[in-house]
Amino acid sequence: MTQKVVVVGAGVVGAACAFHAASAGMDVTVVDRGPVGGGTTSRGEGNVLLSDKEPGPELDLARLSRALWDEAAGELGPDTLEFEPKGGLVVASTAEGLAELRAFAARQEAAGVRAEPVDRVHDLEPHLAPGVPGGVLYPQDAQVQPVLAAAALLRAAVRHGARFRNGEVAAGVTGPDGRITGVRTAAGGVLPADAVVNAAGTWGGEVGRRLGAPVEVLPRRGFVLVTEPLPPMVRHKVYSADYVANVASSDAGLETSCVVEGTRGGTVLIGASRERVGFDTTMNPAVVARLAAQACRLFPFLRDVHLIRAYRGFRPYCPDHLPVVGPDPRVPGVFHACGHEGAGIGLAPGTGALVTAHLLGRPWRGADPAAHTGLLPDRFLTSKGASE
Numbered sequence: 001m002t003q004k005v006v007v008v009g010a011g012v013v014g015a016a017c018a019f020h021a022a023s024a025g026m027d028v029t030v031v032d033r034g035p036v037g038g039g040t041t042s043r044g045e046g047n048v049l050l051s052d053k054e055p056g057p058e059l060d061l062a063r064l065s066r067a068l069w070d071e072a073a074g075e076l077g078p079d080t081l082e083f084e085p086k087g088g089l090v091v092a093s094t095a096e097g098l099a100e101l102r103a104f105a106a107r108q109e110a111a112g113v114r115a116e117p118v119d120r121v122h123d124l125e126p127h128l129a130p131g132v133p134g135g136v137l138y139p140q141d142a143q144v145q146p147v148l149a150a151a152a153l154l155r156a157a158v159r160h161g162a163r164f165r166n167g168e169v170a171a172g173v174t175g176p177d178g179r180i181t182g183v184r185t186a187a188g189g190v191l192p193a194d195a196v197v198n199a200a201g202t203w204g205g206e207v208g209r210r211l212g213a214p215v216e217v218l219p220r221r222g223f224v225l226v227t228e229p230l231p232p233m234v235r236h237k238v239y240s241a242d243y244v245a246n247v248a249s250s251d252a253g254l255e256t257s258c259v260v261e262g263t264r265g266g267t268v269l270i271g272a273s274r275e276r277v278g279f280d281t282t283m284n285p286a287v288v289a290r291l292a293a294q295a296c297r298l299f300p301f302l303r304d305v306h307l308i309r310a311y312r313g314f315r316p317y318c319p320d321h322l323p324v325v326g327p328d329p330r331v332p333g334v335f336h337a338c339g340h341e342g343a344g345i346g347l348a349p350g351t352g353a354l355v356t357a358h359l360l361g362r363p364w365r366g367a368d369p370a371a372h373t374g375l376l377p378d379r380f381l382t383s384k385g386a387s388e
């Protein structure tokens with residue numbers, strides 16, 4: 001019998017789950033209280049990075065995802081996603097920083113990432129500040145337009161028979177054996193399901209609770225700056241080596257280390273700050289000024305360029321900074337796919353394939369559950385079965 005799957009959340013992660021599950025022949029319904037990609041997906045920059053990830057479970061998922069972005073671009077058309085495999089250039093500001101960056105890159109290379117030391121960085125990025133001692137080129141780093149990517153994946157899921165419904169998921173419905181049998185929407189209806197995928201991003205903790213399977217997912221605020229459109233000036237994703245330490249840090253205070261990249265429309269994106277301030281939506285001009293100053297240090301031409309806007313969003317993070325992907329042992333039929341922090345766009349296709357492999361009980365498109373056990377929800381559960 002065809003497996004009925006309800007995916008909660010139509011962000012890029014939910015869309016990728018729907019795409020893979022529907023491609024595998026499942027009967028998929030995606031439900032979101034808002035529009036496609038209207039959550040944190042519309043607040044990201046679209047970096048698909050291997051360069052910023054330490055060897056370990058997240059890099060394993062990133063490598064899988066990177067291969068699946070190529071597949072998705074081939075299947076859906078690269079323009080539908082604005083997929084640009086432009087490569088990333090990480091630069092150091094001191095000789096000491098460069099040695100650390102190259103040692104980090106060597107560990108990544110041993111884990112299967114392509115990383116090429118570069119001495120003459122200005123050959124690759126002519127407008128970089130003078131005096132940059134060197135860097136590392138990561139040819140596999142890429143870029144997508146996140147909302148277009150979510151929409152394209154969801155459209156492809158619909159072509160495979162999936163449905164998209166608006167509505168807020170209020171609760172899980174379970175049978176006498178404790179297995180999930182559907183979800184109740186705030187409007188009062190019940191969507192029947194053999195399995196429910198929690199792809200609610202920063203709200204994954206709350207949706208997990210409503211499904212009887214809470215997980216801890218918290219918001220980490222970030223601002224992104226957008227310049228006026230320019231002729232092409234920045235060729236790669238360019239960022240300073242400090243960025244990696246900032247991403248991995250558990251510091252609650254403000255952290256900024258900018259990533260600079262051009263877009264097809266000509267705007268330059270400058271992202272992103274990291275702060276743990278709950279869901280506080282206040283615009284913070286000090287953060288904008290700090291990011292802008294860092295970007296100008298990397299690319300001095302930006303001093304004469306206007307910013308046209310700044311936007312912010314809330315990255316969904318788990319306490320150990322790894323996404324939670326896989327079946328919840330407390331409620332059979334509930335699968336989590338959330339908590340991707342600042343990498344959910346890049347990690348979406350791998351997550352969708354991995355969730356589908358869990359649903360099928362066998363590997364799917366290169367995703368083998370046995371190879372990604374570090375992402376399972378079990379890691380948060382105490383012996384009493386509660387989420388800490």
Ligand SMILES: Cc1cc2nc3c(=O)[nH]c(=O)nc-3n(C[C@H](O)[C@H](O)[C@H](O)COP(=O)(O)OP(=O)(O)OC[C@H]3O[C@@H](n4cnc5c(N)ncnc54)[C@H](O)[C@@H]3O)c2cc1C
Pocket residue numbers: 008009010011012013014031032033034035036037038039040041042043044045046047048167168169170199200201202203207220221222223224271272273312313314315316337338339340341342343344345346347
């Ligand atoms: C400033 C910033 C920059 C970033 N840059 C990048 C980047 O360059 N590269 C990258 O890979 N990542 C980046 N990220 C992170 C990335 O945006 C997220 O990890 C990713 O978008 C998460 O996608 P998602 O589908 O899990 O969540 P979301 O896009 O938030 O989707 C979750 C959906 O669930 C829905 N929902 C919630 N509760 C319910 C409910 N009860 N019922 C129904 N629907 C519900 C919401 O409406 C929402 O549409 C950035 C984030 C920020 C904030």
